[in-house]
Amino acid sequence: MSTGRAPEFAYAGGVLATGLADVTTDPAALDSRGWWAVVVTYEGKITCARFEHVRPAPHPDGPWRPPGAWTSSLDEPAYRAGVETIRAAIADGVVYQANLCRVLSAPIAPDADIAGLGARLAAGNPAPHAMTVRLPGLAVACASPELYLAREGAAVTSRPIKGTGRTARDLLPKDRAENVMIVDLVRNDLGRVAGTGTVRVPGLCEIEDHPGLVHLVSTVEARIAPGAGWPELLAATFPPGSVTGAPKASALALLEELEPVPRGPYCGAIGWVDADARRGALAVGIRTFWQEDGLLRFGTGAGITWGSDPRREWHETELKAARLLEVASG
Known part of the structure; x- marks a missing residue:
């Protein structure tokens, strides 16, 4: 298969995958064989791409x-109005929290290569779950910390x-x-597919430093029940709770009314699965660029609670975007 411009590849964690062998929308393939790159849009479109050649290598480069x-x-003004709508829904008992997002778009040169952007992100905004993927009709550069x-x-x-701030001093009781x-939502989601009594929270609201900001991060662990695999995991937990809200179903319905465009890979899942080794890692698709219709797109958002200030939440979305947009702009 070929994009007509450059060969397909996936890059994550110092590993370069080339030699595209198969593309499927069936997550059951992730429990079969081989090394797979995985991109799931927020709307649920799954792309699983198996590569033949996987080796340690530097990030590929390209024109940018x-x-x-x-x-x-x-x-x-529209974002702040959306915050107020969510606060009203919280007052009415519809949701407890919802993650309001917006998508930024900018025209890019025809010869701009997602490999070039991914290489610049790796140098200028390193992230623990970064991944760059180029497939037929799909080009994503992700610098996810989550x-x-x-x-x-x-x-x-x-x-x-x-919970996000420039420094730990910026974090508020609202963030915790x-x-x-x-965390409660994630525990419940994993509980649908986990063995009885195996869900636990070994880390709660720990402060982590990332380029240009700090986050509150928690850790939830579980053991999936016998017979369950990637399809059951995704069905039980997708979309990720941190980018939807609680209760999840009510938050999803509310956000569909408030957000005027699809999120695409942003807030979906991006990562890799080694089916032979029965291991893998999928990031939440935040801090993520993708190419579409001659445009470069990038999403940013904030979690809205009753204690949210609309102006502060808008500025949080700007803070999350600022460093990444600087890197993309060279």
Whole structure:
């Protein structure tokens, strides 16, 4: 298979995968054989790509040009109005928390290569769950700090992030409350597919430093029940709780009303699975760029609770985007 411009590849954790052998939308393939790159859009479209050649290597490079002017799917007044709508829904008991997002878009040069952007992100904004993928009709450069699902055999780990500031002093009681709500949601999601009594929380609201900001991060662990695999894990836990809200079904319905464009790979899942070794890691698709229709897109958002200030939440979305947009602009 060929994009007509450059060979397909996936890069994550110092490993380069080339030689595209298979592409499927069936997550059961992740329990079969081989090394797979995985991209799941927030809307649930799954792409699993098996590669023949997987080896340690530096990140591939390619031509990159700064994108044009950015536009947002929600401007500041619209975003702040959305925050107020969510606060009203919380007052009415519809949701406890919801993650309101917006998608930024900018025109890019025809010869701009996602490999070039991925290499620049790796140098300028290193992230623990970064991944770059180029497939037919799909080009993604992700610098995610957030682990959605890691699997080693039957052992599963999720590390939801809620709470963001420039420094630890910026974190508020609202951030901790938001984190605890999402941890409860993740526990419940994993509980649908976990063995009885195996879900635990070994780390709660720990402060982590990342380029340009800090996050509150918690760790949830479980062991999946016998007979369960990747399809059951995804069905029980997707979309990730940290980018939806609680209760999840109510938050999803509310966000569909408030967000004018699809999120795409942003807030979905991006990562790899080694089916032979029965291990893999999928990131929450935040801090993520993707190419679509001659545009470079990037999503940013914030978790809204009753204690949210609309202006502060808008600025949180700007903070999360700022460093990544600087890197993309060279």
